Amino acid sequence: MGTTGGKKRLRNLNALVAVLVAVIAVLLGSMLINRGGESSTEAAESSAEQPRNSPLDSPARREPDDPMAMGRTDAPVVLVAYEDFRCPFCAKYATEVAPELKKRYVETGVLRIEWRDFPVFGPQSDRAAKAGRAAARQGAFWRFHDVVYSHAPRRGKPELPPAKLIDYAEQAGISDIERFKADMQDPAVDRAIRRDVAEGTRIGVSATPTFLVNGEPIMGAQPLSTFVSTIEQARQEAR
Incomplete structure (x- = not known):
């Protein structure tokens, strides 16, 4: 019975460890996702702040008597x-x-x-x-x-x-x-x-x-x- 009881306790301990590992993995994953989302948001905001390429101011003169x-x-x-x-x-x-x-x-x-x-x-x-x-x-x-x-x-x-x-x-x-x-x-x-x-x-x-x-x-x-x-x-x- 001692041997059987020891095996049972070991199985229970292994099961508990597995549960704890799963919980930790979920928590770590959640933290990484949140941080990634914040980084993506910051990158998007930074990108939105960058000026867009735009045409130059036109140097057109529109002089009515311009022979050229x-x-x-x-x-x-x-x-x-x-x-x-x-x-x-x-x-x-x-x-x-x-x-x-x-x-x-x-x-x-x-x-x-x-x-x-x-x-x-x-x-x-x-x-x-x-x-x-x-x-x-x-x-x-x-x-x-x-x-x-x-x-x-x-x-x-x-x-x-x-x-x-x-x-x-x-x-x-x-x-x-x-x-x-x-x-x-x-x-x-x-x-x-x-x-x-x-x-x-x-x-x-x-x-x-x-x-x-x-x-x-x-x-x-x-x-x-x-x-x-x-x-x-x-x-x-x-x-």
């Missing part, structure tokens, strides 16, 4: 383009995307496009920017723009010596070439270019082409679909 802009001054969407006449990706945008944007959005009053000079490829880029400004003074900026980019090579950057810029001005229909050459040397033209560069640098432009659609950036020569989706989104938000 196209489209209505009160258009709901403004695309500001930082470009260099020697930039091959700017040429790709200008010849493949811009004409479609003009037809779809500029001519229907939805979009305004504003050019900004951002010469990044040395003295020839600076000279071409001055030529564009000189063409603008005779109301021929966009014609000059189209001629320059239509002659861009398939690869690499074009050479734009003074003689070639004068030839492009003539192709753009600029009749007063002497005035064109004089305007290229006007210090006011250089100051206007520097103003564009300073504006772009201030908002973080570092390469061409860079576009801002109502402040929403588009980097590089993206496909037409990227511009369309961004313009449509900006159009909806402007309503």
Whole structure:
């Protein structure tokens, strides 16, 4: 009987230990769950406090007499383009995307496009920017723009010596070439270019082409679909 009683007591003790272990496990699990829930809540609150990415403030000027802009001054969407006449990706945008944007959005009053000079490829880029400004003074900026980019090579950057810029001005229909050459040397033209560069640098432009659609950036020569989706989104938000 002693042996039987000892076995019985041992079974009872084992059962008690098992119960205690189960209770402790439940209590520990509950504590961990509660702590985990608190951590998740704190993380969610911390995440909610983080600022969301948002578009930049649009640098659109909407100047009614701007010869380097196209489209209505009160258009709901403004695309500001930082470009260099020697930039091959700017040429790709200008010849493949811009004409479609003009037809779809500029001519229907939805979009305004504003050019900004951002010469990044040395003295020839600076000279071409001055030529564009000189063409603008005779109301021929966009014609000059189209001629320059239509002659861009398939690869690499074009050479734009003074003689070639004068030839492009003539192709753009600029009749007063002497005035064109004089305007290229006007210090006011250089100051206007520097103003564009300073504006772009201030908002973080570092390469061409860079576009801002109502402040929403588009980097590089993206496909037409990227511009369309961004313009449509900006159009909806402007309503």
